[in-house]
Amino acid sequence: CSPLGAFWCEYFLNIFSNVSLFQVNVRDALNQAMDEELERDERVFLLGEEVAQYDGAYKVSRGLWKKYGDKRIIDTPITEMGFAGIAVGAAFAGLRPICEFMTWNFSMQAIDQVINSAAKTYYMSAGAQPVPIVFRGPNGSSAGVAAQHSQCFAAWYGHCPGLKVVSPWNSEDARGLLKAAIRDDNPVVFLENELMYGVPFDLSEEVMQKDFVVPIGKAKVERQGTHITLVSHSRCVGFCLDAATVLAKEGVECEVVNLRTIRPLDVDTIEASVMKTGHLVTVEGGWPQYGVGAEICARVMEGPAFNYLDAPAVRVTGVDIPMPYAKILEDHSVPQIKDIIFSVKKVLNM
C-alpha cells in the first residue's frame, strides 16, 4: 500500500490492538540506549575514534557529542592499545566507560588490555577491584571490506573467563543488551554487526521504556518449531528465520534460538529445545575451528540433551579462509540461507 495508506493502517492497528509500535533500526536503537544511559548516570562516558565530531564512523553515536560535549564523548587518536588501557584505568577509578573499537578487528591491537587488564582483574584482586566497562563495535563480515576487516571475534572473547560477551541480532536485542551491558559492573564485549545497523524493527512501548533491559546470559526462542533446532547469533539469526520460512512450506518446522549472549552461554534454553526437536544445527558467521558452534555441540554432547538427538549435531559456519574481496568469492565465504536449508535437510535425512 501507499505510504499514506500504510500510515493509516498502522494508526488503526495501534488504536484497535492497543499496542504502540515504534520502527527503530539497530543503529538508532544503540544510539538511543547510549543517550539514555549517559543521561541516567554521570559516570558513563564514550571514547573511541571519530565518536564525537564525526558522529561515529558508522553514525552509531550521532548527536551525542552535540548533546553531552567534550567531557563525555571523547575522540581518541588512532592508538587502540593506549585508549583501551585508559578506558580500563578509568573504570578502575570509578567511571563507567564505553570504549568503542571502530571495528573489532582493531581490538587485536588492544586485546591485552581487554583480557589481562579488564577481564582478569576482579579475580586477581579477590574482589577488590571491579571493572565496569563496555567495549563495543561492529564485528564479523561486512560487504567488500576484505580479509583484515571481516573477522568474527565471538569465539576469541567467548573463550575468556571474566568477560561477558554479547551479540545482539535485532533492535530489541541491541537496545536491551547495551543498556544491560552499561549497567553491568563487569567488562562486557559488545559485538555489533555493521550490516544490521540500517535494518528496521518494530519495537513495543515496553521495549522503549528507559529501564528496559535484556538480561545478559539468556537466549530467546524467536520462532517455535518441532522438527529441528537452529541456534544462531547476530545477523545469522535473520538467515535462520528466512530458512525456516522456506522450510515451513515443505512441512519442516524449525525452532530458531537467538543466543543473544555468547558468554555465559544459555545452555538450558538450547538443551530444552534440542530435547524437544531431537535435531540441532548451529549457524554462525565466524570460522568453524574452535568456534561458537563447536562449543554448543560439545555442551550438548556432555549434557542430558544428547540422549534426545536423533542425528549428530552439525555446524553451519563461515568458510575456513581469510575473507576474499571479489563479490562472487565473498558471497561464497559466508553461510547463506541455502546452506542452512541444505544442512537441515541432511540432518533430517530428507
Next chain:
Amino acid sequence: CRSCTRGAASMVASSRSYADFTPEATFDIKKVDLHRLEEGPPLTATLTREEGLKYYRTMQTIRRMELKADQLYKQKIIRGFCHLYDGQEACAVGIEGGITLSDHLITAYRAHGYTLTRGGTVREIMAELTGRRGGIAKGKGGSMHMYTKNFYGGNGIVGAQVPLGAGVALACKYLGNDQLCVSLYGDGAANQGQIFETYNMSSLWKLPIIFICENNQYGMGTSVERSSASTEYYKRGDYIPGLRVDGMDVLCVREATKFAADHCRSGKGPILMELQTYRYHGHSMSDPGVSYRTREEIQEVRSKSDPISMLKDRMLSNNMASIEELKEIDIAVRKEIEDAAQFATTDPEPPLDDLCSHIFANDQPFEVRGATPWTKLTSTS
C-alpha cells in the same frame, strides 16, 4: 669493669630526652637534570626528625621484607615469580612523601614496596606471596597482583600499567577531585609503544599524571645501553617536561615528587620523572643477577649509595636520632617481619570454594565448568 661501663653508657643513652635531638635539619640535595623546564625542585630539603624516623622505618621494613621473601622463595614456600625491590626503597618512600594517600598510584610487577607504602601490611603482603587466605588478595593474585585503596597493583604485562594509570588520571580530572595518578614503569618498559600512546593522550587532554621511570639500569638481563637508542628516559616524553632525579636519595625523590605534583595539580598536564636507582637482586628470584653485571658493581652501589645508609648517616651526623634508637627500630622491624613470616607460613591456603569466586562483581551465583563435565562448581561474587 667493662660491663659497668656498658651499663653506664646505656643508662646515659636512655636518659637522653628527645629534646636533645635536632628537630629539623636542611640538607643539600643533588641538582636535578631538567627537560623543557625553566626551574626545577629546590636544591635543599628540610627533614624533620619525625619524618626521618618514618622514612627510615619504612625503608628498613621494605628491605627486610624483601630479604625475608628471598629466604622463603629459596625454601620453596613462595612460588612462581618474585621480583624484589631491595636497593630501590628510596623511590617508593620518597614518592609517597610527595603525594597523599588520596592520590593514586600504579606500578608494574616489582610492587611489594609500593603495596606497603600505599597502606598494605607486611602480614598481608607476605601471606599473599605464600598464597594464603590472609593474603592481601586472598591468595588469588600472588606477587604481581596486590591491590589497596587507590593502588591499582601490581601488573604483570610490561607497560600495560601506564595507560591504565592515565585512565585513573582521566577519572580524577573527570570527577574534579584535585587528585593525581602516579604511573610507574622501568627502563625496560620505557620503549613500549603504548607508553608513547599514553604520553600523547595525556598531553592532549592535560591529564593529572606523573609518569615515573624507575631506571635501575637493567631490563631483566639487558642493560640500558643495549635496549635503548636514547637512555635519557626523562626526555623520552618529548613534549612532556621531564626531570632526572637521584633515586637513591629519599629526599631528592620527595622534593621532585612534590614539584611534579604541583605541576599536575595546577592543571599543566603530565610531567615525567626518571629516578636513577639500582636493584641489588637479579630481575627475579630465578636470576642470580651476575651474568650481565659484575659483583663489584653491585658492591660499589651498596657501599656508596645505599638509600637506607644515606638517610641513617644524615640523621646521625645531624643529631636527629641516636644509634640506639635506630637499632631499636631495626629490632622492631625484624620482629614485625618475623611475625609476618610466621603468619604467612602458618595461615591456611584459600578454601576450594574460592576457586571460582570473584569472577564477576555484583552478580548472581552461577555454574562454572570444572575439569570434567561432571564437575560443576559455583561462582560467587
